[in-house]
Amino acid sequence: MGFLRGLAALALVALIGFGMFLWLTAPGKLARDTRQALQAAEADVGRGERIFLAAGCASCHAAPDAEGEDRLVLAGGMRFPSEFGTFVAPNISPAPEGIGGWSTEDLALALTRGVSPEGQHYYPAFPYTAYIRMLPGDIADLKAYMDTLPASDVPSQPHEVGFPFNIRRALGGWKWMFLGDDWVIEDAPEEGRYLVEALGHCGECHTPRNLLGATIRSAWLGGAPNPDGQGTVPDISPGGLDWSEADIAYYLESGFTPDFDSVGGHMAFIVDNYAKLPAEDRAAVAAYLKALPTID
Incomplete structure (x- = not known):
């Protein structure tokens, strides 16, 4: 009887565990x-x-x-x-x-x-x-x-x-x-924050990830390994991007850096998109990036 009770208890625990799994993983x-x-x-x-x-x-x-x-x-x-x-x-x-x-x-x-x-x-x-x-x-x-x-x-x-x-x-x-x-940077300029943190999803490439593939917010936009294993995605936080707001806005419009280098890789598609947007959108992104706190 004790053996059967033990099996029943294990079955009950397994059933409860499976129910919790289904509840936690249900589509939103x-x-x-x-x-x-x-x-x-x-x-x-x-x-x-x-x-x-x-x-x-x-x-x-x-x-x-x-x-x-x-x-x-x-x-x-x-x-x-x-x-x-x-x-x-x-x-x-x-x-x-x-x-x-x-x-x-x-x-x-x-x-x-x-x-x-x-x-x-x-x-x-x-x-x-x-x-x-x-x-x-x-x-x-x-x-x-x-x-x-x-x-x-x-x-x-x-x-x-x-x-x-x-x-x-x-x-x-x-x-x-x-x-x-929730917003990553609560006190950032709203227009730029919406473009960078929501629509532009810049953090998906420019922020490092943990072992489970989630972005590490404490290193927001601080650069990351390229997912394809070739090189790195640059740090665009204030500590890694020493450009003025005008430099950033011009890069998003023209694809040229202050050193007259040109955009490449997947970022070329992003620049092509932002070049077609109103100038105030590029300026808002630049203002957001310059307003970020320095990564410790």
């Missing part, structure tokens, strides 16, 4: 006020283009060899190597193979909670850890603009991620530990 949902704000929003396609550029959607979701206007065909396929595996950007064009059947609420769920319309967790290679701070009205504008872009029937490619990182449900636990909508 949109808050009621967010849904209401999305439903009340009057989408502005022109504003949506500005959000699209600032958020760098084409920088990751255009085909790897796309140039010029072809970069607006968000067919996906760009590969992003990491120590957890290689992630492949999906098709997010307004086609059945992309997100053509999505509602604005579906897009908001993906951007701010990292959850698909089917309730599956997305990997944080998709920077919802930054987009979680996006305003509902901006999401509505973005969706309206993306619906005007060319459709592509190219199917999305699967990620190349092995065990145990291919267990999507476990990402719910990762989100429980690391996903939050």
